[in-house]
Amino acid sequence: MEINGVEIKETYAEGFGIKVTRILVTAATAKLAKIAATEATGYATSVIGCPAEAGIDCFVPSECTPDGRPGYAIMICHASKKALDHELMERIGMCVLTAPTAAAFNLLESEDELKTAFKLKYFGDGFEKDCCIDGRKVHSIPIMSGDFIVESTFGFKAGVAGGNFFILAKDQITGVKAAQMAVAAIRNIPGTITPFPGGMVASGSKVGSNKYSFLPASTNEKMCVTLKDQVDSDIREDAEGVFEIVIDGLDEESVKKAMKAGIVAACSVDGVLEISAGNFDGKLGAYILNLHDLF
Known part of the structure; x- marks a missing residue:
């Protein structure tokens, strides 16, 4: 042929089986969203030596996002549910929450969910709030530059x-x-x-x-x-x-x-x-x- x-x-x-989640990272500008998405998917080439496999899926225009801001869809993969939950906690908490104007939403509807953000919200030290954006339950965490918005749960499959x-x-x-x-x-x-x-x-x-x-x-x-x-x-x-x-x-x-x-x-x-x-x-x-x- x-x-x-x-x-x-x-x-x-x-190929081999793996558990995967899909997350939308938005920000005030497409450039800021890509910075956050890139940080969140770093050191993730292969589970041979990395803690996960991850990467940017695609750009998502503002008219297609829950908060009306541009974003990038990212995917994070791991063989273990427990390890995948840990990776989301680390990558969202250390790479998205810390990124200027960034927010994180679930992009994978599934009966199987990770309550990552439910744990992450406690970074707000009692000042965090539960609210709703575009029909989604989210947590609003006060940070220096404003409030960090993160959806309460993330689906995986x-x-x-x-x-x-x-x-x-x-x-x-x-x-x-x-x-x-x-x-x-x-x-x-x-x-x-x-x-x-x-x-x-x-x-x-x-x-x-x-x-x-x-x-x-x-x-x-x-x-x-x-x-x-x-x-x-x-x-x-x-x-x-x-x-x-x-x-x-x-x-x-x-x-x-x-x-x-x-x-x-x-x-x-x-x-x-x-x-x-x-x-x-x-x-x-x-x-x-x-x-x-x-x-």
Whole structure:
């Protein structure tokens, strides 16, 4: 199978289950909202070493927000409900509450809820108030710059993490360009994030280690361009730039749509040679996302 002359390998990405919440961060201006959203989703590329996986989903215009101000939808993911609740408490409390003019609202209707803000309101030291905005129960917490508004509960659900594909290009810069194009296309798919820096993974990993028993993950030597002559490489001889795109989503269908959009965009870049994907024979997760089935 080919797209624009780029070979799409007959393989699959292996995703895994994760709990996910979706939060709207608003502020007086779009710039201030993005600052708060960016801070709240920091240090969250992979649960291999980070306390969560998180990222900015999309911009939300003021006419679509509860408080009539511009905002950004963000997603925060973790395998554990307890850990997810802790991450929301930390990230909203330390990164959104502290951000100028910011507020936080729930964006995921679900029977499963986290009472994060019910606990966070006590930062108000007795001066906090319960009120209603756009039919939502919120807490108003006095802070130096005014009142911080946060919705009382946040919904969460079972989502899918680890959707992925590899971009193999003629050189590193071409690979970067294609990866950037892919990430830009994925931003148009609601309910998905690409949690790595700039949405691009430079250091693809494998489960466990061949040499060190204490490592939960290690470099994927079969996809390292500098090791092509030393290992049983999965990289074609003419490829010198390899990047991975990892996608987390609210559900399997959203992840599939994002993978398809990203692959099509990457294949539009001259010098992209092949699209592949990462899987680990069922060691990572239960979701099998076949590349050819996306089309």
